[in-house]
Amino acid sequence: MLLKDKTVIVTGGSRGIGRAVAVACAQHGANVVVSHHSHADETIADIKALGRGVVAVKGDVADPHTAQLLVQAAVEHFGGVDVLVSNAGICPFHGFLDMPLETFQRTMEVNLHGAFYVTQAVANRMKDQGRGGSIIAISSISALVGGEYQTHYTPTKAGVHSLMQSTAIALGKYGIRCNSVMPGTILTDINKDDLSDPEKVAYFNKRIPLGRMGQPEDIGGAVVFLASDMAAYVTGASLLVDGGLFVNLQ
Numbered sequence: 001m002l003l004k005d006k007t008v009i010v011t012g013g014s015r016g017i018g019r020a021v022a023v024a025c026a027q028h029g030a031n032v033v034v035s036h037h038s039h040a041d042e043t044i045a046d047i048k049a050l051g052r053g054v055v056a057v058k059g060d061v062a063d064p065h066t067a068q069l070l071v072q073a074a075v076e077h078f079g080g081v082d083v084l085v086s087n088a089g090i091c092p093f094h095g096f097l098d099m100p101l102e103t104f105q106r107t108m109e110v111n112l113h114g115a116f117y118v119t120q121a122v123a124n125r126m127k128d129q130g131r132g133g134s135i136i137a138i139s140s141i142s143a144l145v146g147g148e149y150q151t152h153y154t155p156t157k158a159g160v161h162s163l164m165q166s167t168a169i170a171l172g173k174y175g176i177r178c179n180s181v182m183p184g185t186i187l188t189d190i191n192k193d194d195l196s197d198p199e200k201v202a203y204f205n206k207r208i209p210l211g212r213m214g215q216p217e218d219i220g221g222a223v224v225f226l227a228s229d230m231a232a233y234v235t236g237a238s239l240l241v242d243g244g245l246f247v248n249l250q
């Protein structure tokens with residue numbers, strides 16, 4: 001049990017990577033607060049089945065108030081917060097030259113501004129608690145490489161990675177570690193439509209040295225490690241979890 005009796009906040013914990021991360025933390029003994037903006041019934045059931053505490057908070061991470069609600073829920077239900085996983089994100093694929101303003105703005109507001117708001121709110125609580133903590137942003141391989149239909153999205157993933165580098169410096173004095181996880185292509189709702197193209201699926205499966213695209217569960221271990229005392233001297237770092245996709249040029 002690497003996270004016994006820790007309290008973990010996971011934004012976007014209702015589906016996909018966030019749900020898998022929330023369950024992985026609970027499997028390692030954590031109580032979990034998950035944010036969503038629709039429902040998180042399945043995640044709640046998963047975590048209760050593990051005998052751990054779980055609270056779901058409905059809110060849009062692009063609204064700074066949601067971050068306050070998450071901290072408040074962690075304090076009220078579990079006495080504080082030890083780990084933040086800033087995971088909530090969107091990727092509405094769209095071409096660059098005709099990108100609608102609202103698509104660009106919304107992607108920035110959810111993925112980058114939302115990460116900033118929740119990181120700042122949780123870090124302030126962690127500082128007041130005086131026992132350090134671990135903050136993990138779910139960045140992406142897309143922080144390091146581009147995508148024709150992701151010109152609005154890849155800057156946000158690079159941005160959250162950079163946010164962790166700078167907050168690692170700002171928060172080290174409080175014993176708060178900040179790191180990013182960079183998933184490759186993971187089969188979730190975010191890319192369900194994009195990966196309905198068999199040619200794209202074949203391209204990824206050929207390009208990825210491990211021969212398959214990732215599952216949300218493939219991300220949980222990296223997050224639990226960075227959340228735990230196993231990573232006590234790790235901050236300002238990033239961890240690619242991509243099956244070897246990034247390094248495979250030829």
Ligand SMILES: NC(=O)C1=CN([C@@H]2O[C@H](COP(=O)(O)OP(=O)(O)OC[C@H]3O[C@@H](n4cnc5c(N)ncnc54)[C@H](OP(=O)(O)O)[C@@H]3O)[C@@H](O)[C@H]2O)C=CC1
Nearest residue numbers: 012014015016017037038060061089140185186188189190
């Ligand atoms: N899948 C992949 O290949 C990769 C994903 N990532 C990153 O992983 C993270 C999770 O993505 P993934 O699990 O694939 O996506 P999904 O679309 O499967 O899940 C997105 C999650 O984010 C929540 N969410 C979306 N918008 C908001 C919002 N405005 N406020 C609060 N919660 C919100 C959703 O909540 P709700 O259910 O209520 O809509 C849902 O829980 C993202 O940051 C993404 O950029 C990084 C690399 C690769």
Ligand SMILES: C[C@H](O)[C@@H]1OC(=O)[C@H](O)[C@@H]1O
Nearest residue numbers: 091140142184185190191
């Ligand atoms: C949405 C993409 O398919 C997914 O998200 C990312 O960050 C990477 O670009 C993945 O391919």
